[in-house]
Amino acid sequence: VACFLGGYRLKGFAQRPAVGTRGGILLLWDEDHVCFENVHHGDFTLSAQITIISSNTSFKFTTVYGPTRNNLKDVFFQELKDEKPPLGERWLVAGDFNQIYRARDKNRSNANRSRITHFRNALNFCELKEIHLQNRRFTWSNEQNNPTMSKLDGFFCNEDWDITFDKHILHALSSSLSDHCPLLLANDDGPRRPRSFRFENFWTNMPGFQQVILEAWNKPPQHHDPFLRLFHKLKKTSQKLRVWSRTLFSNAKVQLHMALEIILRLDEAQDVRILSPEEADL
Incomplete structure (x- = not known):
């Protein structure tokens, strides 16, 4: 299943199983270009040490699927803080946080201010800053006639990662397949299109x-x-x-x-x- 989803090019994979239809995380990677080591998962995260083979540059990557239930938010924030690597190590965090850290990241005024503060405090503790999304304000919609929209998905990095990968660009793609829009993080050259054969x-x-x-x-x-x-x-x-x-x-x-x-x-x-x-x- 992982190979099918990766188009048979991304043969390396790690997963955190879903509970019903929620909480699942799947990491896929091209073993010719990156090496994944020390893969481990928590209740809401899946982390690994990534080494880019061509440059031998390493960093920690954590992907998240935040809980929707309010009584689990603080547990999620604590798990994120526990993932913080030692001083001087590059760190990239991405995923569906199911939480905003700014009131303007929701198009309604009924945002939970307490949860916003707790999430912002967790990000400050982790010394993470958001990578700017170039072309969208929100990443999720309930797809109603007068929709509620929020910025629930994103990429965050620490200063060491930001300095090393200083030419990154984050774009939202078309939300044609989900109520969440896909996010593409690439360098300023953009991604190369795969040349593998696909039978339709x-x-x-x-x-x-x-x-x-x-x-x-x-x-x-x-x-x-x-x-x-x-x-x-x-x-x-x-x-x-x-x-x-x-x-x-x-x-x-x-x-x-x-x-x-x-x-x-x-x-x-x-x-x-x-x-x-x-x-x-x-």
Whole structure:
């Protein structure tokens, strides 16, 4: 399941199991680029020591899933404080905190001021500062006609991490699949798109699919070893399918990206005003 979610490129993984539909945390990583060590989890956190192989730079990473019940908030804050690394160690914290630390991070005036203060005190104790989110005010919506919105998700870092990774940029992506919007933390070059082959199930229903498969599979391989023959048949078939799908679905991909861009623009508009019924339908 972890490999499927990671697109079979992020083969390393660690998890904190969910209780029902809540509390689950999954970390996925590319073992060619980063090394994860000392993985451990608490009641609301999953932490690991990360080393970037190319630069041999290490830091502690803690991902969180904060509780929704008020009687567990202080336990969560204490666990976060217990995760604080020794002086001089880089630390990055991210996840769904289910808590705001500023009143302006909610579009309603009924925020619990006491919980805000406790969370802010925990962040100050941990010497964590928030990484600025470039394009959104809020990260969660209850998706009603007049929605309640909050900034429940985020990235925090200490000074040592911030100085080492000084070219980071945090963006919100389209909230097309969840009531939370995904967050992408990258350097200023942006993420590189994966080049791995992905088979789409709906291809089998499209005209020309069978012909592409037959032509690629029946092409005689220049190998006698059965394993090499199989490898080259699969490789040639994937190459032909990739070329075929590009010509067949180029317009669909453009439309998909346009749709995601429209959703993101509506997400951003919803930060400052109520969407019209027509916008909500769209």
